[in-house]
Amino acid sequence: MKPQTFTWKKLTADELTRVYLDEMRRDFPPSELKPLSMILNSEAVGMAHTWGVFEGETLVSYLLMAPVNDGGQWDMLCNLIEKYGVVPKTAYPESKASSGSREMDMTLTEKLREDACILRKLHKEGKGLDELRARKTRMLGEIYRLLCICLGEPPKTFTFEYRDKDNNFHREEGLTPKSFFEKYVGVDLSDYVSLINAPTEDKPYGRSYTVQYLGNVKEGSAVRYLNLPIEELKKAAIAQMKDGQPVWFGCDVGKHSERDSGIMDLDIRGLEDLLDTRFTMTKAERLDYGQSLMTHAMVFQGVNLDENGKPNRWRVENSWGKEPGKDGYYLMTDRWFDEYMYQVVVNKKYLTAEQIAAYEAEPIALEPWDPMGSLAVAR
Numbered sequence: 297m298k299p300q301t302f303t304w305k306k307l308t309a310d311e312l313t314r315v316y317l318d319e320m321r322r323d324f325p326p327s328e329l330k331p332l333s334m335i336l337n338s339e340a341v342g343m344a345h346t347w348g349v350f351e352g353e354t355l356v357s358y359l360l361m362a363p364v365n366d367g368g369q370w371d372m373l374c375n376l377i378e379k380y381g382v383v384p385k386t387a388y389p390e391s392k393a394s395s396g397s398r399e400m401d402m403t404l405t406e407k408l409r410e411d412a413c414i415l416r417k418l419h420k421e422g423k424g425l426d427e428l429r430a431r432k433t434r435m436l437g438e439i440y441r442l443l444c445i446c447l448g449e450p451p452k453t454f455t456f457e458y459r460d461k462d463n464n465f466h467r468e469e470g471l472t473p474k475s476f477f478e479k480y481v482g483v484d485l486s487d488y489v490s491l492i493n494a495p496t497e498d499k500p501y502g503r504s505y506t507v508q509y510l511g512n513v514k515e516g517s518a519v520r521y522l523n524l525p526i527e528e529l530k531k532a533a534i535a536q537m538k539d540g541q542p543v544w545f546g547c548d549v550g551k552h553s554e555r556d557s558g559i560m561d562l563d564i565r566g567l568e569d570l571l572d573t574r575f576t577m578t579k580a581e582r583l584d585y586g587q588s589l590m591t592h593a594m595v596f597q598g599v600n601l602d603e604n605g606k607p608n609r610w611r612v613e614n615s616w617g618k619e620p621g622k623d624g625y626y627l628m629t630d631r632w633f634d635e636y637m638y639q640v641v642v643n644k645k646y647l648t649a650e651q652i653a654a655y656e657a658e659p660i661a662l663e664p665w666d667p668m669g670s671l672a673v674a675r
Contacts, residue, residue, distance in 0.1 A: 317586040363408035375516030381473030387454035393446035504659040507669035522655040546639035549592035558621020589667035
C-alpha cells in the first residue's frame, strides 16, 4: 500500500480564526493558549506563520489535536455499561486523577500522539498490516497500564454491603460489574433514545444523525440522535418526569449561569444594559460560528408548570458536588432551556410512532468536528 502523502497549506486569517475558536480554545488549557489577537498580529507582520494539514490528512490532523478527552456522550455510556457493567463507588473509589484529570489527560495525549507518529513512520517504511496491528496492540496495553496507575485497575469481582430501607444489613460476595448492573440497576438502555435540538440549516428536523468516528467501544453502537424542535424535547422530558423518572440532558452549562447560586438565566448578569449593546445571534448562528455547543451533562429532577401546563423553570441536579448551587441543585429558566439546551435522553415510549421510525432510519453522518459531536469541554 502506498503511504498517503501530507498536503500542507498556510492557513488564512479566517481559517486560523475558525481553528482557534472551534478547536484550540477547547483543546488547550487557558494558561497555555495565546490570545487570538496576538496570533493574528504575529501573522500579519510576518513574525509567525500557521500551517495546516489538508486533503487526505485533514481528518487525522483534527483527531490528533485531541486524541483523548474526558467527556463523552450518552451512547458512549451505554456502550461501556453493556460491555463492562458498573460498580458501586465503594468498590472503585475516586483517585486524585479521576477527580482532577488534567495532568493525566496531558500525559495520555502526548503518548497517543507519539504512538501515532511511530505507526506512521513504520507504515512509511513499508511494514505490513500484521506488524502494525501487533505494535498497536502493545501500545494500547501501555495506555491501559498508564490508566491503571492513575485510576486504579477496575475490579473484576467485589463484595457489596448495604442496608435496606428497614435497616437490615446485606452482604453479597463475588459480584461482577455486569451482574451488579443487572441485579441492582436493571435498566434496559436500548429503550432510551437521544433527542437533540440543532436548528441549523444542515440538520432538518425529523431526521436521525450520527457523527463520523465518534465512538468508544469497537463493537458498540455509534452515537445516534433524532433532531426535533425544542418544544418536542420539553414535551418528552416532562412526560418522563411525570412518571417519576429523571431525565439526562446535555447543554452549554457556562452560558448565562452562576456557579455559586446555581442559577441559569439569560438575564442573570444584564450585560446588554451594562455594556449598552445587544447580542443578537440566534441559537443556530451560535452553533455555526462556534459560540456555543454542548459542554456538560446533568439530570433534570423536576419541572415547574404554570396554570396552562407550560414549563417556566427546571430543577437540575449537577455532578459537581454539594457546594455549587443549593446542595448541588441548579435552577434553569425555560428561556435558558430554549437557547442553550441541546440534548435530552428519554424512554422511547414517550415518542410518537413517526418519531421512533425517524430515529431508527439510516442516520445522516455528520463531520467529526460538528458541534453535535462535542464532548464535555471547558469553554
